[in-house]
Amino acid sequence: MSELIMATGNKAVAAAAKMAKPVVVAAYPITPQTEIIETIADYVASGEMDARYIPVESEHSAMTACIGASITGVRVFTATSSHGLLYMHEMLHWAAGARLPIVMGQVNRTLAPGWNIWAEHSDALSQRDTGWLQVYVSTVQEAYDTTLMAFRIAEDNRVLLPVMINMDGFLLSHIMQPYEMTEPGDFIPPLNLPQKIDVNDPKGYGAMSPSNVHYQFRFDMEKAMRASRTVINETEAEFAKRFGRVYKPIDEYLTEDADVVIVALGTLGKEAEVAADLLRKEGIKAGVMRIRWLRPFPLDMNIKGKDLVVIDRDYSFGFGGVVAGEIQAKYPDAKIARIIAGIGGQEVTYEDMAEFVRNRKMGTEFWFGIPQEEQ
């Protein structure tokens, strides 16, 4: 086994991006993503990475520059967080609609006003309709591995949709864990973008698309999303075969005989395993489902007969937690206790999560930290 390196989640994502050999990186700094782009700037300055680094003047321009580069048929990478992601919102839609396999590191951070740089998933979840694939990681190794896989998945000609790798702000972006910086070899094949610009075969891109055809383009995007489920499974299987580390769209822990399952994204989903261990000692058959790929949404969750305690580190005002809402929509018979926790970096420990399970009231919503009489 090759040597383990201590690195932050940010550094691991940057290292994976380097391994993928993008030709253009266009990015704008925002806490807690800055280390990703500073590391890439260092790689480029030292010659370790042969890419054009464009220090754009805003995130809207970052995504637009990535789109411009990508349509020429080259691999691109960028990273952002929170308000940066929101600022590029219209271009996120554009990138997906243009069917460009852009890969982006996304560090989950809450939204202002009230400036707050801490972890929350509302930033990425509020972009879930854009046509981007979204995956949520929970360890430094996973951040590295998933970024490598993201390029292969995005660029697969059955997909050709952009991929966002989500990583909890500070909780994963800034902590150091040991990981193996595996050389991918030819795991990421060369990019062959079918629609790339070719002056010898000139085409128009994104011109007027009238009402009798536009919906067909949109359906094509959905077809690609559906196909991506297969591509993700194939890619993860190939990764396991070559490099020995197994990933699945949902990371399941002690779920087989579980009566109650904690469902969460990111680091909460990993720390929930410690809660499950604790609960098992008390005789409660608890398990964890850490959803990794949220887009495309998992349609084969094995939740029959189990209580779900879904922790949403996000909120859709006037509706409820996004993850709980989506699970309920796709699994109408699901029994869910909806927990809202971790907003704005609110600390949630494995002990808190165990309490959520012990005190669960199925079919209700509970905002962690808000007094009962105000709920």
Place this chain on the structure above:
Amino acid sequence: MYEIRIHSRGGQGGVTAARMMASAAVKDGKFATACPFYGAERRGAPIVSFVRIDDKPVRIYSQIKKPDMIIVLDPTVMDTVDVLDGLKEGGKIFINTHDDISFPPGFKVSRVDLTGIALREDLIVSGSPILNTPVIGALARLGLFTRESGVKAITETFTDPRNTNAARAAYDEVII
């Protein structure tokens, strides 16, 4: 699992110390994580970093509430920060100090004059003595990781021999 909280000030290299500690533990075959806790991260402000060492992967991301050990790289933070907060009964305290600072009973205290060693070994950058490499030597002596791993953790980032010299001096001069 062994949990360590490091108290220092912004700009003193507390975060790098945490990384080297975790790296040394990993070289010993353990799993370790290091996390800085970012408050207002300005030059001179008190900060904490956390290190967790275990034989299996650490799955906890929340802050360390009940450390097994605290490290105080800059004793002046004790003017505004309660460094003993949550420290387990019988827990270890390691402090960078020239004097004999007293703590309430029930803890195992050890100390080294890291600042003095750094100044002596001319381990100074931009006018400030470097504390994060010497502390690795002291912590090896306290058994957090082996000496060899400590040296490797230092040299993978800092090749200037003054760093390992200071670490060796700290190893020898730990007062328990």
Place this chain on the structure above:
Amino acid sequence: MTEIPKEEMILKCPSTCAGCGSLLALRYILKAAGKDTILVIPACCNSVIQGVYPYMLHTVPVYNIAFAASAACASGMSEALRATGQKTNVIVYAGDGGTADIGIQALSGALERGEDFLYICYDNEAYGNTGMQRSGATPLGAITTTTPNGKTVNKKDLDRIIEAHNLPYQATASSSYPADIYNKVKKALTIPGPKFIHILAPCPPGWRIPSEKTVEIGKMAVRSGIWVLWEKEYDKFTISAPSRAAMKKPAPVIDYLKAQGRFRKVDEKTAAVIQANIDKNLKKIALEAAQSEENQ
């Protein structure tokens, strides 16, 4: 001799780095503006300097807004105030990032529309709040975390871009000359319409200078001519006294560069380019001032 009010409108214990050039400037800006003032602050160092809920550093209202948007926010605010007969000063206090880069679109729009507000950019020549990444205002040769070998392109000439909007008042200033800041802000606030002041604000951690050298470095910038203090009221262009003095015999810029860690990778060739740029710019400014005098 200017009579500067003693009252501070900034309370004690701000969350600045030691030696912050930006807060030094803001003290004098607020003394000049007085209580009937609203500060609009986009994401920048001054967002953090304000302190953490429930504490507040300033004794005037401060409206925090998204990074790209300060000039647009000020526009809306100003229009509403004037529509309801209120003369309250609307002052944007933004960093160079939120002005020259991500904020320039909103700024240009607000200036072109002739909105009644004062936009002050404090320039620490990088994105200070997020850890010193390069901005368009980062000078040639400066090391930042995203230009590890030194910036290879010139500082964006923000002032000439602003000049193209032909404002009733535009000026440059420096936190090393607080009385000059006070006078310029006081004058600006008597003039209706869009006003712009660009202040050089040395940043000790970012520029890699000792915390106590802020004022000295700022003065070196003026003496070398790399930063020129001036005022423009429509076509009337006046060079301010410290720069008039400096322009008689500008100090070699190499001393200014050598005093800062961020310029440590500047080689002879780049230093020569920097000096040449200054020489060219000073000629241009001298000409502009002379022509302006002729036209008055």
